[in-house]
Amino acid sequence: MTSRFYDSFRLSLLIGSVFICGTAEGMLLPLIASLLEKEGVPVIINGAGTTALYLGMLLTLPFMEKPMQKLGYKTFLFTGLMMITVSLCLFPLWFNLGFWFLLRLVVGIGDSMLHFAAQTWITIGSPYKKRGRNIAIYGLSFGLGFAAGPLLVRLLVFGTAVPFITGALLCLIFLFPLLLLKNEYPEKNVQQEISLVNGFVRYGRATAAVWSGLVATFGYGFMEASLNNSFPVFALRSGFGLDDISSLLPVFIAGGLLTQLPIGMIGDRIGWKILLPLLSLSGAAAFAFSGVMSGSYYGLFITFMAAGMLIGSLYSLSMSYVSAILDRPLIPLGNILMSICYSIGAMAGPVVSNSLIVPVPKGGLFYSISAMLLIVSASSVIHQKIRTRKNRLSVKQNLGSAQ
Incomplete structure (x- = not known):
């Protein structure tokens, strides 16, 4: 196997794993929300239960950098996808809020392991000239999976267990081919081993450098989780059916897919700022406008498509920005x-x-999502003004010292 062929094979498997992870997540959120709504679970408890998936991500992420340095990308990917697969198989065994909360917690941990390894491997393993393109493909593959996920909700007509088992079988398609990859390891930053205090300093410096990109990521999580959990509840209470829900949710993702690569190319030319x-x-x-037209299926169809085309690539855009600013050893931290x-955004949404x-x-x-995106826009403008002011002061100081 030549080096070029292996690199393409590795990228394909990584992209495929991200796609299937997106499919599982895109199915799980509306599927469970719809099942719990039909069982009469209060809307607040329904929404709070969704936080389990993102709580699993949040609790484990700060501790993943060092384990991945020791175990390697491949081990993290395989373990994460295995956790998702097993959890999907267990869901139909017991309809219980506590049990499902625990399973969603495990899915969140597996999801974060898979994404952390895939993001870092793709970002660091890509040539600089192809990094933006590969990140766009990463976002595109997850978006495709997330768009396909809600379609599996329609399988409920064949039984409650069918969507879960179908999702698990799809995960298996990419699980075992991952064993064919060579295990690679991220670069170590020697300074990060010095002390715990230095670790906090690294986090602080990275956050200060890319905080508006992090706000955008928060906003994307808020928006995505709100649509996939809250919209099914809203739709069922507003008289929409399951078929309407499973067809409207992918529209937003589809809009993002149409513009993912073009926006990435435009971003390379005119810049994120x-x-x-x-x-x-x-x-x-x-x-x-979605809020204004919330009672109309076709009104929501049009506004969801427009919103997806405009903001569906927000995560990959902020990911490109963060990786461009941070030094190579700090990319995993970013x-x-x-x-x-x-x-955190997905839990709050x-x-x-x-x-x-x-x-x-x-x-x-829809108004809550709109307000969140206004905050994202304002933070981007404010951050850019601060960076511009700092750059001007730095130039003046350099000129003064040179004189």
Whole structure:
């Protein structure tokens, strides 16, 4: 196997694993939300239960950098996907809130392991000239999977267990081929081993350097989890059926897929500082229109498509920005910070959005997402102004010292 062929084979498997992970996550959120709503579980408890998946990500992410350095990318990928596969098989065994909360916690841990390894391996293992393209493909594959996931909810007509088992079988397709990959290890930053205090300093410096990118990641998690958990609850209460839900949710993802690569190419040309706030502001407007047209299937179809085209690539755009600013050894740390912010946003999204469904039944869900995207846009503008001011001061200081 030639080096070039192996690199392509490795990238294909990584992309495929991310795709199937997106499919499992895209299926699990609306599927469980719909099942619990049908069983009469209160809307707040339903939304809070969704946080288990992201809580699993959040609790384990800060501790993943060193274990992955010792175990390697391949081990992390395989273990993460195995945890997701086994959990999907266990869901149909017992319809219990506590049991399902625990399983979603395990899925979240497996999800974070898989994504952390895949993101870092793709980012560091890609040539610099192809890094942006490969990251865009990464985002595209996860988006495709996430779009396909809700379609599996329709399999409920054949039995409650069928969607879960189908998701597990799809995971197996990519699980065992991962064993064919060579295990590789991330670069070590010698300084990070010095002390715990130095570790906090590294986190602080990385956060200060890329904080607006982290806010964007938080906003994406808030938006994504709100749509996949809160929207099924909103839709069922508004008279929409399961077929409507399973067809509307992929529309947002499909919109993002249509523009993922073009936006990535435009971002390479004009830069994130213009594109990120502009797209966030436009996405906020699109979701505001979703709130206005929340009673119409075709109105939601159009606004979901528009929002997806504008803001569906927000995660990959912020990922490209973070990896471009941070030094190579700090890229895994940047990925951890992004995943933490995504997880916190995804935990907050369903709780905030579900709490608005009852007091603001006609569009409160969409207005909360719109407000979040306005915050993302504002933070991008503020951060850029701060960076510009610092750069000007640095230039003046350098000129003064030279004179």
